[in-house]
Amino acid sequence: MKIIIAEDQGLLRGAISRLLGMEADIDVVGEAGNGKKALALIQEANPDIAVLDIEMPYYSGLEVAEHLQNINHPCKVAIVTTFARTGYLQKAIQAGVQGYLLKETPVADLAEALRQIHQGQRIFSPQLTFSSLKEHNPLTEREIEIIQCLQAGESVREISQTLFLSQGTIRNYISEIMQKLEAKNRIDAVAIAEEKGWLS
Template sequence: MIRVLLADDENLLRGAIGALLELEGQIEVVAQADNGADAVALDAEHRPDVVLLDMEMPRMDGIEATTRILQAFPDRAIVLLTRHGRPGLLKRALGAGVRGFVSKSIDPAQLAEVVERVHGGQRYIDSEISAAAMMDDCPLTERELDALRLTVEGYSVREIGARLHLAGGTVRNYLSSAMGKTGTSSRHQAARVARERSWL
């Protein structure tokens, strides 16, 4: 049996995915969580073979939860589920070390196949998401994207610097560069443009 941890803040959807996965054969859902922080704790407790994480969850998103889990258990197979296959998300997910990246609209039988594949050491990236990433024309650097992402989350320039381990002046330079590339006059406008163009 492949032991799976499933985390999604949509309770009905999470329950349905769990039940359908267990109908597909050699899969046992050993634990479920409705937020990223609990997913990290349950992973340490249950030591599953595969972790399925929703991208957008309270307390800790799927990518941060992935990073925390892989710090403790580098060989863990992790699959991210998302409603929005934005190219920027795929880059971040792969950078964090996920083995799978799929749409939440995936057929349950196919999701079971993805679980089996990543458990066997393979990768699986949704073809539509992969195609969008290949056409990605984002002009922003990773650091500029990091600064804009934290802007969206409501952090001040000083707080962004602390989280990224950068000086305030360096953060302002990244934000100024991002504003120039997006043709905007504030960091909040730049962040909005980046989200609208699926760069974040």
Template sequence: MIRLFLAEDQALVLGALAALLSLEDDLDVVGTAGDGETALQKVKELRPDVLITDIEMPRLSGLDLAARVRQECPGTRVIIVTTFARAGYLRRALDTGARGYLLKDAPSEQLADAIRRVYAGGRAIDVGLAEEVWDAQNPLTEREIQVLREAETGQSTAAIAASLGLSVGTVRNYLSEAMGKLGAEGRIEAARRARERGWL
């Protein structure tokens, strides 16, 4: 039996996913959680073979959860199942060590097959996104990403500088560079465009 743990913040989706996967003879859902922090604690306790997680969750995102699981429970493989059909998210998921990335509208048989493939040591990536990811490299530096994340919340340049321990002029430069790379006229638009591409 392949032991599964499911992390998903929408109770209806979580229940449906658990019910569908439990119909498979070789899959056993050993636990579920509605937020990333609880999921991490339970995964550490239960040590499932495969963790299936959404990206957007309270307390700890699916991407952060995948990274922590890779560090703290290396025997548990991670599959991201999400609505985000964005190459940037896929790239980040792969960088965290996730072995699978599927969309929520995929048929349940496809998910079951993906679980078996990942459990056996392979990968399971949505085909359309896999092709896109090579054409969607993130042009932003780590500092530009940090500055845009702060700007996204509406903070002033001075507040961003204080938060990141940078000078106001340096923050302005990072914002200007990021806006240029994203073809945006303002910092909020730049943050929105980066978010839409899955780069923040």
């Protein structure tokens, strides 16, 4: 099984690469420090799996995954990240990734997960799948529209013009949103919805 590793922290990248390279059936054919180089490497080396960090210069791991999905590239993607965020997990699933694991995963478990991904399975960190089940989006489509307007900096008056609803109705919706999200104010409500990936 051929893999490439893309991670912007050089020490961590080198450590993962060395440890995975010690597995008899895993061949690390390239390393990249950013998303741009990762894409170029995938095109050149045609690995079976790309192990990608999420936050990297140029392109994030999710953007690399989306690009591979758009061009129907056969390379499978395993995201390995410190971010146990449900929003990221949802975006990763939309981008067609086959694995989403946390960096605290022991290398032996990571190697085993890569073998299962290579065989066509999808592997997600248990901590993440539990939190994603727990954190379903409580907002209605209309409430999401209103938060997106708040996110864009629109006032109640502007939102009422955009959505053709009275200002009183908009205020009621905002009050309901803040209650559902247990937000202190409108800015906090937008931040919570963004953090959980409920606005995309």
